[in-house]
Amino acid sequence: MAPLLSSTGLLLTALTLSASCQAAPSATPVAAAVTAIPSSKTSAGAPLFHSETLQLTDGVLSKLQLNNTRLFAFGNNASDLSLGKDSCKVFPGDAAWPSSTTWSLFDRLLDGALIKTVPLAASCYSDWPQYDSDKCKVVSDNWTVSYLHAADPASIMWPLYEGRTCLPTDDSSETCTVGGYSSYAVNVSTVAQIQLAINFARNAGLRLVVKNTGHDFNGKSTGAGALGIWTHHLKDMEYYEDYQGPGYRGPVVKMGAGVQASEIYTLAKKLGFTAVGGEGKTVGVAGGYVLGGGHSPMSSIYGLAVDQVVAMEVVLANGRFVTVTEESDADLFWALRGGGGGTYGIVTSVISRVHPKVGVTVSTFNFATGGNVTVDKFWAGVRAYLDRFPDNADAGTYAYFWVMSTGANSFSFLMNPYFAVNHTVAQFNTLMKPWFDELDRLGIPYTPKTTYYDNYYDAWDAGFPLETVASTVMATGSRLFPRANWEDASLLNQTFDALKTTITAGHPLLAFNMKADLLEGSPENSANPAFRNTLMHAITSTSWSANATNTQIRDELETFANDVLGVWRKTCPEAGAYMSEANILEPDFQQAFYGSNYDRLYKLKQRYDPTGLFYTPTGVGSEDWTVKSQDNLPDQNGRLCRV
The missing domain is CATH 3.30.465.10 (Uridine Diphospho-n-acetylenolpyruvylglucosamine Reductase; domain 3)
Structure with a gap:
C-alpha cells in the first residue's frame, strides 16, 4: 500500500517500542516524516520520479524515537556492524534473527510493503494454509510462462538455483519449503522503502537480494534467508x-x-x-x-x-x-x-x-534433414550461413536461430526470427541471396515467411516468442564467439566443428548473429570487453531425468561446464560469455564475464x-x-x- 501524502510531505507511522526490541509496541504513535524532495531537475538533467522524491533522511531517523533506531541508520565505509572474516549472514533460527516484533515494526515503517514469502506452488501442498487444488492447477498449467514468475515477489525463472523446494505437484502430501527463496520481500514503491530495507539488512547482518523479474539464468535474485527488494512496480x-x-x-x-x-x-x-x-x-x-x-x-x-x-x-x-x-x-x-x-x-x-523510428523486416523459416537433404547437405547449409556472419552483422541485422538434433542422424535448423532493422523486404532478400542461393544449389527446401513493419514494436512483437522458463531438468551455458574466429580460416573450421560436435551430441544451439560495438560518443563502461568483438552469442544446454539424484545432477552440471562448453572455449580462450545468460559453474568467471x-x-x-x-x-x-x-x-x- 502506498503511504499517504500530507501537505508537509510523506508521513509514515511507526510505533514506539519500550526498552527491549522484543517488547510489544506502545499504543502511542510517533509520526516519522519521510522527506518529500522537490522534483526539479537533478544533476542527471531530468526531474526525479515521484517515487524518488520520497526519501529517508537523517532528520527522519532522528524523529523515530525507537530504542532500535540503529537497525535503520545509514552506514559508512567502515560500519561497526560489518561481519567478521569467517562470519555468515544471519539466518532464520539464529539468535540474532530479527524478532517478529522487529519485522512488524519494519513493516510499519514500510507502510505495509513487507511480504512474507509464500512459494508460488504452495497452493499444491496440503500442509500450507494456501492449499487450493484449483489454484494449484492454474500454477501448474502456467509454470513455464515467464509472466507468472515475474509477477511474484520471490519466484525466479530457473528454480534449479532456488533449490527446487516447492514445485507444482499432483501429490498434495509432498513437502514444500521456502528453500532458497528470500524469506521476506519489500514491494517497493518509494526510494525511502529501498533505503529502509538496505539499512535494515546491513545493520541486522541479513542477506539482501534484489529482484525485478527474476529473469537471470543463474538465480541472482534469490537467496535462502534473505530480505528481498522487489523493484518490479517501479514502472514510471x-x-x-x-x-x-x-x-x-x-x-x-x-x-x-x-x-x-x-x-x-x-x-x-x-x-x-x-x-x-x-x-x-x-x-x-x-x-x-x-x-x-x-x-x-x-x-x-x-x-x-x-x-x-x-x-x-x-x-x-x-x-x-x-x-x-x-x-x-x-x-x-x-x-x-x-x-x-x-x-x-x-x-x-x-x-x-x-x-x-525504424522499419524492420522480419523473416522466419526452417529446413531439416530428410528426403533429398542428407546430413552432409544439412551441415553444408548451416556452414553457408555461418560464413555470412560478418556481412550480416555489419549490415546492422540481428538473427535468433536454433540448430538441434531431432534423432539419430536427424537435424533441424530454425530461424525464429531474422530481424533486419532498416531493411525492406527487397533489401533483406538481397542480403540473404548468397546463402539462399547455396541452399538452392544443395537442394535444401525452405520457405521464408517475410514481412516488413514500419516500426520496431510491431516487428518485435510479431517476431520473438514468449520465453519458456522454469524447467527443473535443464541448465544452460554460453559463449561470445569473436570476429577473429571468422578472420582465420582454420579458426572458422574449428568453430564450426565445435558447434557441430555439441549439436550432434544432443545439446541444442540457440544463437544470435550480432555485433555490439561501443556506440560512438558513449563513455567507456564496464560491460564485458568480449562483447565488443563478438559476432555470435551462442547458448546451449544440458538436461537430466526428472528422478535424477542431486549427485547425478551435480556430475552432469560439471561435465557440461567443463567438457561440453570447454570445446567452445578452446576456439576462443581469450573471449568470454554474457553473465546474464551463462553457466553458473563457468571456470574463471572473472575472466569470462568481466575480462580485463x-x-x-x-x-x-x-x-x-x-x-x-x-x-x-x-x-x-x-x-x-x-x-x-x-x-x-x-x-x-x-x-x-x-x-
Missing part, C-alpha cells in the same frame, strides 16, 4: 525529446527499474522513437539486464543497452540516494554500467538515449560496498563468499558465509 517512464544533461544532448527516456521490454517498446511506438532493450517479452530493461550489458535486436547498430545510459539514480550500500553520472562519480558510473546487477547499489531509474575489467571492478566493490551487503552468484566479489547449499548443488538454498 518519461520521454524527453530535447534532453540536455551531462555529456549528452538529444532524445532520451527515463525508466524506472521495473520497466519491462513490452512497456518501453509500447511507449516508443506511441511517441515515435526506438529504444534499445531486450528481445525477451518479460525482460526488465532498466534492471539487471542493463546493468549486465544487455544485448538487443538493435545491438548491431547501436551497441548494448548499457551504452545508451547517460545517468542513473541509485541507492548505495550505505543507504544514501545519489545521482550517478560521468561528471558526479566517473568510477561508479563506469562500474554500474556493465558490472552486474545487485553489486554496487540498487538502481531506481536510468536515463538512456533513444533513437529514431575485473580488477578495477573488484577494487570499486570494496570502496562502495565494504561490508559485502550486495552478493550475487558470479558477481564481482562473490569469490569472497560461499553458499552452504543444503543439496550440494550450485544453488542459493543455504546460508551465505564469508570464505
Whole structure:
C-alpha cells in the first residue's frame, strides 16, 4: 500500500517500542516524516520520479524515537556492524534473527510493503494454509510462462538455483519449503522503502537480494534467508525529446527499474522513437539486464543497452540516494554500467538515449534433414550461413536461430526470427541471396515467411516468442564467439566443428548473429570487453531425468561446464560469455564475464560496498563468499558465509 501524502510531505507511522526490541509496541504513535524532495531537475538533467522524491533522511531517523533506531541508520565505509572474516549472514533460527516484533515494526515503517514469502506452488501442498487444488492447477498449467514468475515477489525463472523446494505437484502430501527463496520481500514503491530495507539488512547482518523479474539464468535474485527488494512496480517512464544533461544532448527516456521490454517498446511506438532493450517479452530493461550489458535486436547498430545510459539514480550500500553520472562519480558510473546487477547499489531509474523510428523486416523459416537433404547437405547449409556472419552483422541485422538434433542422424535448423532493422523486404532478400542461393544449389527446401513493419514494436512483437522458463531438468551455458574466429580460416573450421560436435551430441544451439560495438560518443563502461568483438552469442544446454539424484545432477552440471562448453572455449580462450545468460559453474568467471575489467571492478566493490551487503552468484566479489547449499548443488538454498 502506498503511504499517504500530507501537505508537509510523506508521513509514515511507526510505533514506539519500550526498552527491549522484543517488547510489544506502545499504543502511542510517533509520526516519522519521510522527506518529500522537490522534483526539479537533478544533476542527471531530468526531474526525479515521484517515487524518488520520497526519501529517508537523517532528520527522519532522528524523529523515530525507537530504542532500535540503529537497525535503520545509514552506514559508512567502515560500519561497526560489518561481519567478521569467517562470519555468515544471519539466518532464520539464529539468535540474532530479527524478532517478529522487529519485522512488524519494519513493516510499519514500510507502510505495509513487507511480504512474507509464500512459494508460488504452495497452493499444491496440503500442509500450507494456501492449499487450493484449483489454484494449484492454474500454477501448474502456467509454470513455464515467464509472466507468472515475474509477477511474484520471490519466484525466479530457473528454480534449479532456488533449490527446487516447492514445485507444482499432483501429490498434495509432498513437502514444500521456502528453500532458497528470500524469506521476506519489500514491494517497493518509494526510494525511502529501498533505503529502509538496505539499512535494515546491513545493520541486522541479513542477506539482501534484489529482484525485478527474476529473469537471470543463474538465480541472482534469490537467496535462502534473505530480505528481498522487489523493484518490479517501479514502472514510471518519461520521454524527453530535447534532453540536455551531462555529456549528452538529444532524445532520451527515463525508466524506472521495473520497466519491462513490452512497456518501453509500447511507449516508443506511441511517441515515435526506438529504444534499445531486450528481445525477451518479460525482460526488465532498466534492471539487471542493463546493468549486465544487455544485448538487443538493435545491438548491431547501436551497441548494448548499457551504452545508451547517460545517468542513473541509485541507492548505495550505505543507504544514501545519489545521482550517478560521468561528471558526479566517473568510477561508479563506469562500474554500474556493465558490472552486474545487485553489486554496487540498487538502481531506481536510468536515463538512456533513444533513437529514431525504424522499419524492420522480419523473416522466419526452417529446413531439416530428410528426403533429398542428407546430413552432409544439412551441415553444408548451416556452414553457408555461418560464413555470412560478418556481412550480416555489419549490415546492422540481428538473427535468433536454433540448430538441434531431432534423432539419430536427424537435424533441424530454425530461424525464429531474422530481424533486419532498416531493411525492406527487397533489401533483406538481397542480403540473404548468397546463402539462399547455396541452399538452392544443395537442394535444401525452405520457405521464408517475410514481412516488413514500419516500426520496431510491431516487428518485435510479431517476431520473438514468449520465453519458456522454469524447467527443473535443464541448465544452460554460453559463449561470445569473436570476429577473429571468422578472420582465420582454420579458426572458422574449428568453430564450426565445435558447434557441430555439441549439436550432434544432443545439446541444442540457440544463437544470435550480432555485433555490439561501443556506440560512438558513449563513455567507456564496464560491460564485458568480449562483447565488443563478438559476432555470435551462442547458448546451449544440458538436461537430466526428472528422478535424477542431486549427485547425478551435480556430475552432469560439471561435465557440461567443463567438457561440453570447454570445446567452445578452446576456439576462443581469450573471449568470454554474457553473465546474464551463462553457466553458473563457468571456470574463471572473472575472466569470462568481466575480462580485463575485473580488477578495477573488484577494487570499486570494496570502496562502495565494504561490508559485502550486495552478493550475487558470479558477481564481482562473490569469490569472497560461499553458499552452504543444503543439496550440494550450485544453488542459493543455504546460508551465505564469508570464505
